Amino acid sequence: MKTSLRLYDTKTRAVHNVAAANDKHVKIYCCGPTVYRDAHVGNLRTFLLSDLIVRILNFRDVPVYVVQNITDVGHMNENFIAGNIVESTEDKMLEEANRRHIPALAIAREFEAKFHADLALLNISPANLYPRASETIDLMIAAITKLLASGNAYQGTDESIYFAANSFPDYGAISGNRLGALKPGHRYEYVDDGAKKFHADWALWKRAHNRTEMVWETPWGDGFPGWHIECSAMSMEYLQGHVDLHLGGIDLRFPHHENERAQSNSLLAGKEAVDHWVHGEHLLFEGRKMSKSAGNVVLVQDLLERGIDPLALRLCFLENRYRSQMDLTWDAIIAANTMIQRWRGRISEWKNGSPSDEVLIDREVESLINDFENDLDTPKVFQRLRALEKDLELTTNTKREVFLRIDQVLGLDLERPEALTEISAEVSQLLAAREQARADKDFALSDELRDKLALLKIEVRDTAEGQKWDRIY
Numbered sequence: 001m002k003t004s005l006r007l008y009d010t011k012t013r014a015v016h017n018v019a020a021a022n023d024k025h026v027k028i029y030c031c032g033p034t035v036y037r038d039a040h041v042g043n044l045r046t047f048l049l050s051d052l053i054v055r056i057l058n059f060r061d062v063p064v065y066v067v068q069n070i071t072d073v074g075h076m077n078e079n080f081i082a083g084n085i086v087e088s089t090e091d092k093m094l095e096e097a098n099r100r101h102i103p104a105l106a107i108a109r110e111f112e113a114k115f116h117a118d119l120a121l122l123n124i125s126p127a128n129l130y131p132r133a134s135e136t137i138d139l140m141i142a143a144i145t146k147l148l149a150s151g152n153a154y155q156g157t158d159e160s161i162y163f164a165a166n167s168f169p170d171y172g173a174i175s176g177n178r179l180g181a182l183k184p185g186h187r188y189e190y191v192d193d194g195a196k197k198f199h200a201d202w203a204l205w206k207r208a209h210n211r212t213e214m215v216w217e218t219p220w221g222d223g224f225p226g227w228h229i230e231c232s233a234m235s236m237e238y239l240q241g242h243v244d245l246h247l248g249g250i251d252l253r254f255p256h257h258e259n260e261r262a263q264s265n266s267l268l269a270g271k272e273a274v275d276h277w278v279h280g281e282h283l284l285f286e287g288r289k290m291s292k293s294a295g296n297v298v299l300v301q302d303l304l305e306r307g308i309d310p311l312a313l314r315l316c317f318l319e320n321r322y323r324s325q326m327d328l329t330w331d332a333i334i335a336a337n338t339m340i341q342r343w344r345g346r347i348s349e350w351k352n353g354s355p356s357d358e359v360l361i362d363r364e365v366e367s368l369i370n371d372f373e374n375d376l377d378t379p380k381v382f383q384r385l386r387a388l389e390k391d392l393e394l395t396t397n398t399k400r401e402v403f404l405r406i407d408q409v410l411g412l413d414l415e416r417p418e419a420l421t422e423i424s425a426e427v428s429q430l431l432a433a434r435e436q437a438r439a440d441k442d443f444a445l446s447d448e449l450r451d452k453l454a455l456l457k458i459e460v461r462d463t464a465e466g467q468k469w470d471r472i473y
């Protein structure tokens with residue numbers, strides 16, 4: 001089943017139509033969160049990408065089935081050693097558990113719940129399935145057993161099980177990081193990696209040794225899974241051995257997705273497991289990479305504390321194309337918040353205006369959906385919507401209907417009544433006086449009253465339907 005949605009595929013470095021291998025639905029796998037801390041807005045940008053794709057396909061009545069993993073074991077911390085990122089032996093979950101003196105799984109459930117709450121605040125529709133790593137260990141053990149049997153994996157001298165990178169000659173096709181060009185020490189598993197045969201090999205299963213929490217029995221001794229194998233095991237199981245569309249942040253392209261592809265394709269005896277690899281670009285905040293050490297981590301909670309509608313963040317992301325690195329700022333979020341409120345105001349006032357024109361509505365909506373389908377050209381959609389807002393040719397209800405239909409994809413709740421409609425008695429009197437001045441054709445007084453209203457943060461506009469006002473934020 002071919003769809004009209006065209007997306008850039010990182011592996012072939014070209015834009016292709018998204019297609020489903022079967023006629024039932026498009027099978028989507030989206031790498032999910034490691035639940036040891038809050039998802040910051042950069043993580044949420046990737047999750048919004050998945051939602052946007054789902055909404056566009058659904059708009060065209062294309063069914064989708066989305067699986068997103070919850071990593072609650074096996075994601076190792078990353079350390080910088082001699083300028084390279086090297087994974088340490090410390091599990092992110094366990095490190096946080098030790099710090100807070102509570103069980104790792106208690107932390108996992110706490111942040112998993114917060115992750116779902118954040119998605120809901122951003123109108124990100126839930127996936128069909130959220131398998132947890134800690135509950136799919138049997139799938140990983142089965143996958144590793146198969147990889148050992150096919151000669152793609154081996155047991156190292158430390159008794160951990162490693163994937164033999166050389167057993168997959170096509171390694172590096174997604175990121176361009178071919179095995180021959182990879183140097184030892186450049187972002188590999190494990191600091192103590194003397195146990196593996198080749199520096200680019202990675203751990204599928206790690207022996208527990210001194211670790212006692214989150215440890216499972218296997219035919220190769222007790223231990224715990226590596227991070228990469230969970231996505232292969234889950235996607236192959238829950239999407240029946242084929243992924244139509246694989247989504248994730250650009251930082252996962254290498255090594256996570258490269259390793260996942262090597263594992264999944266090897267499990268399928270060389271068949272390609274994923275048709276289409278789509279990556280969302282990095283998010284900067286106020287010009288810098290968001291990180292705890294830089295002190296610029298922004299959470300959805302921070303917007304709520306400033307009285308900003310979280311959907312303003314959704315709008316900011318949509319105004320930038322998913323494939324461009326984006327520099328988010330508080331000014332941009334505040335401006336987006338103002339715009340959402342203005343649009344909601346328009347939607348309610350347009351209702352009382354002139355009737356709609358179905359032909360024009362269909363034409364405008366089709367053209368906007370085409371922009372979405374053209375590799376998610378959301379900046380163009382917003383450019384067009386801003387022009388439509390000001391358009392004097394279209395009737396108000398035509399515009400209203402276009403905005404509301406497109407909001408099925410935008411997800412900005414534009415029909416939500418704007419709460420801040422109450423005005424003070426002073427503003428009310430000034431508005432009435434100005435209306436009278438306009439009726440009397442006393443334009444000098446009318447302008448004077450407009451200035452007075454502006455000082456009270458009220459902007460007035462004269463329309464065919466009379467005087468209208470907006471709050472200035």
Ligand SMILES: [Zn+2]
Binds near residue numbers: 030
């Ligand atoms: Zn993944």
